[in-house]
Amino acid sequence: MAVWEIEEIFSDILDRARSLDPVNTRQWFDKLNVTQLDGGSLIIGCPDDSTVQFMRENCRTSFLRASQQVTGHLVTVDFVIDDKDEMGLSSSQPDNNIGFKQNPDYTFGNFVVGPSNRLAHASCIAISQSPGDTYNPLFLYGSSGLGKTHLLHAVCCETRNKYNGAVIQFLSCEDFVNRFIRAIEQGNLAGFQSQFRTVDTLVIDDIQFLSEREQSQEEFFHTFNALYNSGKQILLSADSPPNEIPALEKRLISRFNWGLVARVDPPSYETRAAIIQKKARLRGLEISEEISEYIAKRIYANVRELEGALTTIYAVSMTSNEPITLELAKFALEGQVDAAVRHISITDIIDVVTTYYDVRLTDLQSKKRSQSITLPRQICMYLARNLTKHSLEEIGGHLGGRDHTTVMHACSKIADIEKTDDKMKNLLLDLTKKITENNPT
Ligand code: ADP
């Protein structure tokens, strides 16, 4: 086959793969190269190792199916690092980090900065420019789905680009704990210690996992000291500030506060709209501002859900073969608008409850435990449980990333009050009426 023929087939395969799996479609697919297409084998060249990892993990099946549909043959598919690097990224850097898979989406360039994450973002940039010098340790915290892991990856990526050969260890705290336990079992504590105490940058995600794990805390304490004393960078993330992590040793709390503790808040409306635009472009989609604003109005607690909404809209557009319009977006997210079947969303409930109590959503999502905040929060959970089909996890996610046991506890507490207290009973009726009035079926 001539080169142009191969390229044409490959371009058809790319189109097909995009429609088979919109979630993992990326704009940079355009920049992938065919390294080989013959004898039932397709080998695709990628610019760097993280792209190869991403493709192997997420796109192998869709590319397999796409290749078979386009060529009409059984084709095997593999992804390799392309030496003819056209994306301008350095291709084969040594990977000093065992087991870490850099997500190519999680770069600073793909991160939208707004008031909710400005400090966290700026400090992450600072430590990747000059590890160990500015904020050490850097401790990021905030609810789930607000971009902490994304920033951690971005630091690794940036540090690696700037300091070729720097030894960076990135791992989840769970992984740290498991490796520690394994090292003890295998009598190889020294190996474990030298692996973590000799790095240039240590990044540990979800450090709250150390909670109540005394031996691991002890080990981490020594790792921390060794790195800190030799001026190595430490970057940690958690779901709450150091002093609110349950059963964490005082000496660790104090060390976590030595550098900079930066909070990540839920994004503002403008930031949400900008994130949707960014995510759409990353997937090679063009959506109007009207649509990104519509999504940003409906979903606000969690960036992961924003992405989910975008995927739903894209999937509806692909299956119905219609362009993405505001109408289509509404249809995709709300069900059948025409039939005026509007479903009550958690957002509708939160709107009514926050207005009634004159509290802010951010208060409900915060860790505040005063009665004036706790009660409306629990009422939201109770009403969401009764008026929507959302799971306990999803309800907790809207209210500051609380877990399902918290939601369950809130529901039974409000139900108990309702049984004995007529005032509460009437209030719940009133609120329900307001919510359903706003959302007639
Ligand atoms: P966390 O670790 O805080 O739970 P993640 O880093 O996993 O959150 O983020 C969840 C998703 O939201 C990821 O896909 C991430 O890219 C995206 N995201 C969060 N905040 C932003 C942002 N400011 N800009 C772009 N994407 C974001």
Ligand code: MG
């Ligand atoms: Mg995370």
